[in-house]
Amino acid sequence: MSDHLHPEGDKIAKIIASHGLCSRREAERWIDAGRITYLGTPLLDCAQRIKDVESIRVDGKPLPTKPKLSLWLYYKPKGVITSHKDPQGRPTLFDQVRHLGDHVISVGRLDYNSEGLIVLTNQGPMARLLELPATGIKRTYRVRVFGVLSPDDIAAIKDGVLIDGVQYQGADVVVEREEKSYQWLRMTLIEGKNREIRRLIEHFGGQVTRLIRTHYGPFSLGTLEPDQCVAVDPAFVERLCRELHADELL
Missing domain, CATH: 3.30.70.1560 (Alpha-L RNA-binding motif)
Known part of the structure; x- marks a missing residue:
C-alpha cells in the first residue's frame, strides 16, 4: 500500500517535504535533530505516520501552506555542481536558479563535468517519484x-x-x-x-x-541553452501526475 493511501496518515518526513520546506532526506535529519514536534512533543521516529497535519511544528512554527506543484527544466552547464553548497566555492545549480524560490529540489543529479537536462520541482515527493527506478523513467x-x-x-x-x-x-x-x-x-x-x-x-x-x-522521461532538452530554465506547462504536470497515479501531489 502506498503512503498516500495509508489509513494512519503519511510519514512525517513525507509531509514536511510535501509542504516545500526541504527534501524528505533533509526532513529526516531535522527529525533526528529534534526540530519537529507534534502536539508539543518532539518527534524522533522518521517512520511515524500522522493524519493531523495542523498539529505539526517545525522549529515551533506551523507548516506553510502546501505549494502548488511546479516543475522546471534547466540546462545545467558543465562546471556547475548539483548541490546547495560547495566547500570549494564552486558555482552550484541552486545559485543559478535562486529566482525560483528557496525550496526548489532537483530530480537526480549531474556531476560537475556533465551537462544537460535537470528537472526541478518544488515538492520532495514528486522528485522522489521521478527518481525511483521502480517508476521506470x-x-x-x-x-x-x-x-x-x-x-x-x-x-x-x-x-x-x-x-x-x-x-x-x-x-x-x-x-x-x-x-x-x-x-x-x-x-x-x-x-x-x-x-x-x-x-x-x-x-x-x-x-x-x-x-x-x-x-x-517525457522531458527533453530541446532548444534550451546552457543555464536557461523554463517552466513546464501546468496542464502537462497534471497529466504526468495522473499517468504516474500520483493525483495526491496536485
Missing part, C-alpha cells in the same frame, strides 16, 4: 568517447555489467558517429547510478570527454 545521454568501443563492448553494456562488485543494468546504446579516435554514443538508462556512464565507458578502455543529458 528513462534517462538519455549523448556521450563523446575518446577511444572506440567494439561491438562486443557495446553488446556487453546492453546486457548489463558487474564492475567492482556493483551490478549495472543493461543500457541501450546507439553509435551516432564514429571516427578513428572517438565515438558519439546515445545511451539510455533507467537506474542512473552515480557516474554510471563514465564507469561503464572506462571499464571498456574508453574515456568520456563530453556527457550531455538530453532527455529525462
Whole structure:
C-alpha cells in the first residue's frame, strides 16, 4: 500500500517535504535533530505516520501552506555542481536558479563535468517519484568517447555489467558517429547510478570527454541553452501526475 493511501496518515518526513520546506532526506535529519514536534512533543521516529497535519511544528512554527506543484527544466552547464553548497566555492545549480524560490529540489543529479537536462520541482515527493527506478523513467545521454568501443563492448553494456562488485543494468546504446579516435554514443538508462556512464565507458578502455543529458522521461532538452530554465506547462504536470497515479501531489 502506498503512503498516500495509508489509513494512519503519511510519514512525517513525507509531509514536511510535501509542504516545500526541504527534501524528505533533509526532513529526516531535522527529525533526528529534534526540530519537529507534534502536539508539543518532539518527534524522533522518521517512520511515524500522522493524519493531523495542523498539529505539526517545525522549529515551533506551523507548516506553510502546501505549494502548488511546479516543475522546471534547466540546462545545467558543465562546471556547475548539483548541490546547495560547495566547500570549494564552486558555482552550484541552486545559485543559478535562486529566482525560483528557496525550496526548489532537483530530480537526480549531474556531476560537475556533465551537462544537460535537470528537472526541478518544488515538492520532495514528486522528485522522489521521478527518481525511483521502480517508476521506470528513462534517462538519455549523448556521450563523446575518446577511444572506440567494439561491438562486443557495446553488446556487453546492453546486457548489463558487474564492475567492482556493483551490478549495472543493461543500457541501450546507439553509435551516432564514429571516427578513428572517438565515438558519439546515445545511451539510455533507467537506474542512473552515480557516474554510471563514465564507469561503464572506462571499464571498456574508453574515456568520456563530453556527457550531455538530453532527455529525462517525457522531458527533453530541446532548444534550451546552457543555464536557461523554463517552466513546464501546468496542464502537462497534471497529466504526468495522473499517468504516474500520483493525483495526491496536485
